[in-house]
Amino acid sequence: MMLRAAHLAYAHGHRMVLEDVSLQLNAGESVALLGANGSGKSTLIRLLLGILKPLRGEIRLRDSDLHALSAKERAQRLAYVPQDHGVVFPFLVRDVVLMGRLPHQSWLGVASAHDREQAEAALARLGISGLAERSYMELSGGQRQLVIIARALAQETPILILDEPVTGLDYGNQHRLMAQIQDLADSGYAILQSSHYPEHALSTANRVILLKDGRVLADGPPIEVLHPQHLRALYDIDTECLETSDGRRVILPKALSSALSQSRRGACLNLSSEEYPMTHTLHIFASLTLAEPFQEIIQGFTSAHPDVSVKPTYGFCGALMEQMAAGASVDVFAPSSEPMLAKAAAQGFVQTDTAVNYARNRLVLVSLMRDYPLAPKLEALMEERYARIAIGDPESVPPGRYARMALEKAGLWQDLEARMQKYPDGLQPLQAVLEGNADAAFVFASTANSASGKVHIVDIPVGVSMHYPVAVTTKSAEPELARAFVVYLQTDAAQKVLEITGFAPALSAQPLLNAF
Numbered sequence: 001m002m003l004r005a006a007h008l009a010y011a012h013g014h015r016m017v018l019e020d021v022s023l024q025l026n027a028g029e030s031v032a033l034l035g036a037n038g039s040g041k042s043t044l045i046r047l048l049l050g051i052l053k054p055l056r057g058e059i060r061l062r063d064s065d066l067h068a069l070s071a072k073e074r075a076q077r078l079a080y081v082p083q084d085h086g087v088v089f090p091f092l093v094r095d096v097v098l099m100g101r102l103p104h105q106s107w108l109g110v111a112s113a114h115d116r117e118q119a120e121a122a123l124a125r126l127g128i129s130g131l132a133e134r135s136y137m138e139l140s141g142g143q144r145q146l147v148i149i150a151r152a153l154a155q156e157t158p159i160l161i162l163d164e165p166v167t168g169l170d171y172g173n174q175h176r177l178m179a180q181i182q183d184l185a186d187s188g189y190a191i192l193q194s195s196h197y198p199e200h201a202l203s204t205a206n207r208v209i210l211l212k213d214g215r216v217l218a219d220g221p222p223i224e225v226l227h228p229q230h231l232r233a234l235y236d237i238d239t240e241c242l243e244t245s246d247g248r249r250v251i252l253p254k255a256l257s258s259a260l261s262q263s264r265r266g267a268c269l270n271l272s273s274e275e276y277p278m279t280h281t282l283h284i285f286a287s288l289t290l291a292e293p294f295q296e297i298i299q300g301f302t303s304a305h306p307d308v309s310v311k312p313t314y315g316f317c318g319a320l321m322e323q324m325a326a327g328a329s330v331d332v333f334a335p336s337s338e339p340m341l342a343k344a345a346a347q348g349f350v351q352t353d354t355a356v357n358y359a360r361n362r363l364v365l366v367s368l369m370r371d372y373p374l375a376p377k378l379e380a381l382m383e384e385r386y387a388r389i390a391i392g393d394p395e396s397v398p399p400g401r402y403a404r405m406a407l408e409k410a411g412l413w414q415d416l417e418a419r420m421q422k423y424p425d426g427l428q429p430l431q432a433v434l435e436g437n438a439d440a441a442f443v444f445a446s447t448a449n450s451a452s453g454k455v456h457i458v459d460i461p462v463g464v465s466m467h468y469p470v471a472v473t474t475k476s477a478e479p480e481l482a483r484a485f486v487v488y489l490q491t492d493a494a495q496k497v498l499e500i501t502g503f504a505p506a507l508s509a510q511p512l513l514n515a516f
């Protein structure tokens with residue numbers, strides 16, 4: 001048991017809003033809280049978060065009394081996505097998401113490498129890494145909502161409470177978020193979300209709680225609780241629960257379901273999936289460095305394939321390969337280097353005959369605009385003002401490895417190694433420069449691209465091609481579509497997006513799979 005509330009009562013002024021409400025939330029469970037407008041859902045959520053204090057009853061988080069915990073201790077256990085966050089933060093998206101890490105930081109509020117990793121992972125999980133460098137104030141309402149959800153994920157708490165999280169999200173994002181919530185519950189989170197959508201609750205929640213006039217009307221499995229009589233009591237509308245021939249259930253307002261059953265299209269409810277084809281889903285595992293161009297490339301691909309839904313997962317290549325080894329379903333693997341693809345090939349994860357290089361990165365050195373322009377020669381790094389040089393760890397991070405190669409070739413590595421600040425990924429060195437924590441950094445051109453205008457950028461020749469390869473996986477459930485995506489990456493449309501985001505065209509289409 002993660003959270004237990006017993007016999008809660010609450011009044012706003014003299015008006016009783018909640019009476020004798022009890023509920024429990026377990027790990028690995030996604031619970032939907034449904035009720036008409038004004039039934040008390042947000043009030044109940046604010047009680048569970050400790051924002052409001054109940055008149056009667058108690059709330060326990062595991063073995064602790066919620067109200068005996070400090071605000072920081074509560075924030076380490078519970079993350080919250082409010083219904084109307086209203087606040088417009090004058091910050092970059094990445095920094096808004098980093099706020100989710102505050103409960104884990106000392107009073108100085110200094111973000112650690114792990115804090116940054118969690119923030120990047122949360123952005124990637126919601127498919128919005130491409131927004132990281134944008135100002136939060138410039139975003140649309142739906143994009144802001146996704147950022148606030150990423151902030152809650154970055155908080156890394158076992159319990160996630162969301163108040164009407166799909167409000168303002170477009171149709172696609174609503175369904176993607178529902179799938180994400182289900183994934184999070186499957187990975188062990190305890191999730192409570194209030195909702196106005198019985199059909200979402202039916203298809204994605206493990207349990208549904210109905211709130212009517214401040215009391216629990218029903219609590220149990222969706223199929224039992226979302227009964228037409230209950231929905232009538234809640235919303236004053238007649239509904240019908242229909243079953244498709246492959247066993248899925250749909251809730252529709254009765255007026256709509258009877259109109260449908262009289263028309264030809266209504267028959268679809270009784271058709272099998274083969275007769276009424278479902279959309280295809282293409283799962284792509286891609287390096288975090290590709291999040292920005294891929295977001296747009298995927299849009300282009302899906303407008304050419306409207307029946308396909310593409311689900312990208314961005315991450316560190318090693319972590320993505322671990323997920324593949326654990327049996328994750330993935331159709332396309334797009335790592336950040338040829339050696340990484342060679343590793344995947346050696347483990348039998350990819351169809352080597354589909355492997356192709358479609359883009360190339362360059363190594364660059366960056367420093368803050370307000371500082372001196374960088375000298376184009378690496379020797380300049382010997383000057384004292386470059387006392388702190390940020391790079392990705394050369395053992396595991398491709399741009400870090402290339403930087404070491406370039407410095408070794410110039411005979412400077414030994415002299416400069418003591419000045420190197422090594423980071424576990426290729427993005428943090430840039431961040432270190434932007435925040436004044438390093439005097440210069442080696443990063444990929446595509447990474448530097450996101451900060452152009454703020455940093456000086458100097459190309460560093462390394463003498464090796466930094467190709468980005470891609471391949472169809474051996475376990476792909478959609479090999480034809482996966483091949484189509486690999487081909488799409490080589491089209492003019494995709495290449496244009498890659499160029500704008502700092503990548504260069506591939507020099508050779510054939511990846512070196514056996515050379516590593």
Ligand SMILES: Nc1ncnc2c1ncn2[C@@H]1O[C@H](COP(=O)(O)OP(=O)(O)OP(=O)(O)O)[C@@H](O)[C@H]1O
Nearest residue numbers: 012013017035036037038039040041042043044083
């Ligand atoms: N700060 C407040 N002061 C006085 N009454 C309040 C306050 N906040 C909420 N209420 C009242 O408490 C009742 C429950 O409100 P609550 O926001 O919890 O409902 P809800 O189920 O979340 O509604 P909705 O679906 O419309 O968001 C409503 O009658 C509302 O008017």
